[in-house]
Amino acid sequence: MVTDRYSVSGVHPENQYYPNSEILVNRLNIQNEDLLDEFEYLALDRTIQCFYEDVEARISFDSKLLKDIHQVFLGEMYVWAGQYRTVAIKKGHSTFAMPQYIPKLMEKFDRQIKQEDYLKQFSLEKLAYFKCELIAIHPFREGNGRTIRLFCDLLCLKNGQGRIRYPDGDENFKDAYIKASEAAVINADYHPMLELLRLGFG
Ligand SMILES: Nc1ncnc2c1ncn2[C@@H]1O[C@H](COP(=O)(O)OP(=O)(O)O)[C@@H](O)[C@H]1O
Numbered sequence: 329m330v331t332d333r334y335s336v337s338g339v340h341p342e343n344q345y346y347p348n349s350e351i352l353v354n355r356l357n358i359q360n361e362d363l364l365d366e367f368e369y370l371a372l373d374r375t376i377q378c379f380y381e382d383v384e385a386r387i388s389f390d391s392k393l394l395k396d397i398h399q400v401f402l403g404e405m406y407v408w409a410g411q412y413r414t415v416a417i418k419k420g421h422s423t424f425a426m427p428q429y430i431p432k433l434m435e436k437f438d439r440q441i442k443q444e445d446y447l448k449q450f451s452l453e454k455l456a457y458f459k460c461e462l463i464a465i466h467p468f469r470e471g472n473g474r475t476i477r478l479f480c481d482l483l484c485l486k487n488g489q490g491r492i493r494y495p496d497g498d499e500n501f502k503d504a505y506i507k508a509s510e511a512a513v514i515n516a517d518y519h520p521m522l523e524l525l526r527l528g529f530g
C-alpha cells in the first residue's frame with residue numbers, strides 16, 4: 329500500500345505511529361512534535377559539523393555516504409536510520425520509487441556519479457540532475473530532504489563551490505522547492521531545480 333506521512337498502515341516499524349498522532353515511533357519515545365523537531369534540528373546540526381570536518385579527505389560521494397549521513401543524523405532516533413525504506417510513500421501527487429527498486433536505482437546513481445568523477449568538473453546542471461535523482465528515489469522513510477541537501481552541500485564544498493543558500497522560512501521559495509521536487513518526481517525534469525540552485529548560488 330502506498331502511504332503518506334499521515335496514514336497509518338500495518339505494524340512495520342517504518343509505519344508505526346503513536347496512537348492518535350502523526351509521530352513515527354522513535355527510540356527515545358518522544359511523542360511531542362515540537363520536542364522531536366528540536367531533537368532532529370540538533371542532530372542535523374551535529375551531523376553537518378561531523379561531515380564538514382572530513383570533506384576534504386573524502387573521495388566517494390555515493391550511496392554509502394548518503395546512508396552514513398542518514399545514520400549519523402537519525403540513528404539515535406529511528407531504528408530504520410541509514411537503511412533504505414521498505415515501504416511505499418508519497419507526498420502530494422508524487423509517488424516516490426517503489427521500495428523494491430531502490431537498491432538498483434541507487435546502484436545506478438553510484439555508477440553515474442562515479443562516471444562524472446563526483447563532479448570534479450563542476451556544473452550546477454549536473455548537481456541539479458543528481459539532486460533530482462535522489463529526490464525521485466527518496467531512499468529513506470523520513471529525512472530525505474535534509475539528508476539530500478547535506479549530501480549536495482558536501483559535493484559543492486569538495487569541489488570548491490561553497491554552500492548552497494536556501495532561504496529558510498521564505499514561503500515562496502518553499503513552494504517553488506516543492507514544485508521543483510514534483511517536476512523531478514513526476515516528469516523527471518530537473519530544470520526547475522536547476523533554476524533554484526542558480527538562485528542559491530547567486
Ligand atoms: N509534493 C511533493 N512532490 C515531490 N517531492 C516532494 C513533495 N513534497 C516534498 N517533496 C520533497 O521531499 C522532501 C522532504 O522529504 P522528507 O523525507 O520528508 O525529508 P525531510 O523530513 O528532511 O524534510 C522535500 O525536501 C522535497 O524535496
Ligand SMILES: [Mg+2]
Binds near residue numbers: 472
Ligand atoms: Mg519529513
